[in-house]
Amino acid sequence: MDLMSRALVASLTALTLLSPAAIAGPKGEVRLLAYEGYADPSWVEEFEKQTGITVKVTYVGGVDEQIAKMKASNGKDYDVVTIDTASLKAYADQKLIAPIDTAKLTSAGNLLPEFKDMSNATLDGAIYGVPWAWGSLGMVYDKKTFPTTPESWEVLWDPTYKGKVISLDDANNAINFGAIVLGIKDPFHLTDAQFAQVKDKLIALKRNLLTYFAGFDEGTTIWSENDVVLMFSMGELAAVNLQKKGFDVGYTIPKEGAVGWLDNLSVSAGTPNPDAAYAWMNFVLQKKIGADMAKKFGYGSTTDVAQGMDYAGRLIWAQNPEDYTRRQAIWNEVKAAE
Amino acid sequence: METATARPWPDLLRAGLVHALNLGLPLLFVVVPILSFVAVSFWTLEEGQILLIPTLANYRAFFTEGSYLAVYLQTIALSLQVTAVNLALATAIALFIFRRTPRVRFLILMSFMLPLFMSYIIKIYSIRSILGQRGLLNEAMMALGLIDQPIEALLFSRTAIFIALAVLYLPYAILPIYLALDRIPANYLAAAADLGATPGQMLRDVVLPLGRPGMAAGAVFTFILTFGDFVTPQMVGGIQGFTFGRIVFSQFGLALNWPLGSALAVILLATTLLAVALAGLLLRREHVR
The missing domain is CATH 3.40.190.10 (Periplasmic binding protein-like II)
Structure with a gap:
């Protein structure tokens, strides 16, 4: 309760x-x-x-x-x-x-x-x-599906895991995430061209998702009630919560890095x-x-x-983004995309 | 002759106070908040700051920018579908209740109203745990040997949104329809039977026409509640759970785009008012005929 x-x-x-x-x-x-x-x-x-x-x-x-x-x-x-x-x-x-x-x-x-x-x-x-x-927006993965830790965020886009991936519903962080996976140096200040790239990348991710989630508990609940193996998570707590529930999951910061908060x-x-x-x-x-x-x-x-x-050094500390309103509008576009 | 003017002061004062409360409270708690967001919808957002410069840009954005209009239309379509299904279901259930003896009626009606006493969120979570891949329904069907693999599309799909909205808002349609049926005088039915009407004719020519105001109210309730719901679709619809209410909601977070959010909310409000007006118009024409 x-x-x-x-x-x-x-x-x-x-x-x-x-x-x-x-x-x-x-x-x-x-x-x-x-x-x-x-x-x-x-x-x-x-x-x-x-x-x-x-x-x-x-x-x-x-x-x-x-x-x-x-x-x-x-x-x-x-x-x-x-x-x-x-x-x-x-x-x-x-x-x-x-x-x-x-x-x-x-x-x-x-x-x-x-x-x-x-x-x-x-x-x-x-x-x-x-x-x-402080913490990071890292990846939670199912250890049974991945005996070795996934190295790259790209695994979330892998069609093998279609419908088994969940992702955080947060306009600003989703766009940071997309930019980091694309290797954009400054994910907090994007140019028009970069925005377009990130939007396409996130729409592609959407097609591989089971659903978005908001909040730690929602992520854990969805993971435990469905067949999910990968999550762009809200943080370490997501893995801790799942481990407490008896799920064999790992937490990692892939090679592209991750947003730190x-x-x-x-x-x-x-x-x-x-x-x-x-x-x-x-x-x-x-x-x-x-x-x-x-x-x-x-x-x-x-x-x-x-x-x-031990991964604080690989985190990209969050900065104030160039334009929240614009990020929200783009995120709405991603979510409205077919 | 002098009654009106000769009324003692305290009486007048009391009457005045009652009127002031009668008019003032709805004005304060309903009209003023609505007017305030209507006002905000004409303001300008510049570099994250809301400026008191009147503009129509927020309304223009709805028609021209991004997918606001497309999502709006999709949400209307979804709401209309839920409304149609729930109208049919609720009418059938209301008729079922109506045909029982008075004592049983109340019990059945209350059992259908029971979900209204439960928190909305608890209901969504329950629906989720029923429909999930490791949910009740899948586990039960697997245990019974009906399926080998869990059905994945139950939750996080358009179907799930549809089921969840229909379940959540069914009581709001049953109640008005049942109340309308309940008001049909028993002697109308007796007269129809005396004149040789079959049960089918009675239903078609007496019961349903007299129940129409209730059906209109039930449909309007369902449509408005479904159209404005920004939580259910998001929670059960997966990547298809993006609806118009969600867009409105998203403008009030870090985006802090209150003017656009208000303009979209005004459009939402106008749509629901239109639904009410349409239902009223249909009923009035019914009367005239």
Whole structure:
């Protein structure tokens, strides 16, 4: 039931109002807008006990859904929101998030050296987010079908596996992915000709797909209920979840590379209780929480060196793309194609 | 003579308040939101920013750019098909219920309405786990030896969208049709029988014509709900699950193209209003004749 309700919340919060009305604790409440794995019940429990602040979590399944939720209330419905580096600018431009008050960020010292300067989250001199978790959009493959790890993304286009491939439904990342497979150097700033190439490549992929999916749980559910052997995934968690369910799957970053993402903790511009927001951020930026997150969900942590995640060097860190509106229009074209 | 003017103030105040609420609440919660997105649909999007410069570009985009128009037409076709099938199914079910004794009627009707008490999402997930390649239906048929290999096309296909939409929205068609039949006075049927009408004639000449307003309402409900559904097709339709509602939805994410999204939503709204008007027109002509 827990898995079910989480899947529902994650993929379709737009339609449901499942989140229970939380009762605020003596020190108020902190409302998180987060991806799965960013507010483990054990951390929430410890945090609530330690601070007296109640935690209310709303899970989202994707970037699009998250910004729509923030925009709907100009951030007033949430206190802390996790935003990937590539989208930070959009949030900052829309004034949905406030600059980080480094004086209140007492646990900044816990950050690993490569994340300490927060350069990924700095816009016009102001820091808009604190690096929190990273990962990649890699390939999940069925180990029985592939005794040796597939080397190239091209296997997803292989007609042998027609109808056994699933792919992430996310306009921006799908286009990044297409560009990376085509070997385009800068997948975040495409020319007209490159856009046309990527569109054709993604339409070709579509013909090999069983379906698109949105959110980790949807990907896992579809994998477990159907005969799927390959997935352009939303991240390491997809493989972790499937392994937990007993599926023999592997996770790999093929030779073309993959998009890497870095999620930052940001403070909503509409928060009435910034102290509670910083209290949560300081709490989760502890080394032990980072290690626990890496262990439980397979995300890379910014406070603890992730084990087994040796491929960071081959990732292409996500940047703000040239034009979201255009990417969405092209993605709609791909999805409407016969 | 002076009753109107001599009414004490508190009474007038109360009457005024009631009227204000009666008009004000729908105005505030229905008309204002609709007007606001109609207004946004005429705004301009430039470099990711919404500017208050009036334009028709968003509507032009619907007709000329990309596949908006094609997807719109495909979605209408899909909705019409679901509507036709559900109208036939719901009419048959409503007639079936109508023919039972009053006590049984309520029970059967409630059992058909039961799905309405369940979350929409739970229903889609259930449909998915029934139709999946390792789903209930395939496993059952394999266990019974009816098939050797799971049927792959059950889920993630146009068929799946069709089945899911039909199942989800059937109760919305049954209810109005049944209510229309329920209002047919018993003595009409008795009179028809007395005059020697066969059951078939009675159905054709008395029951169905009198049930037509309900059928129109059921059809309109089904069409509107199906046409606007942006979740079901996506979740069960696989690579064919892209519908007009989905395009509207996609404009409100990172694309942040609210003007285009609003224009498409206005077109969606206009289409549903047209469906309502069409149903009303058909019924009125029926009356005149």
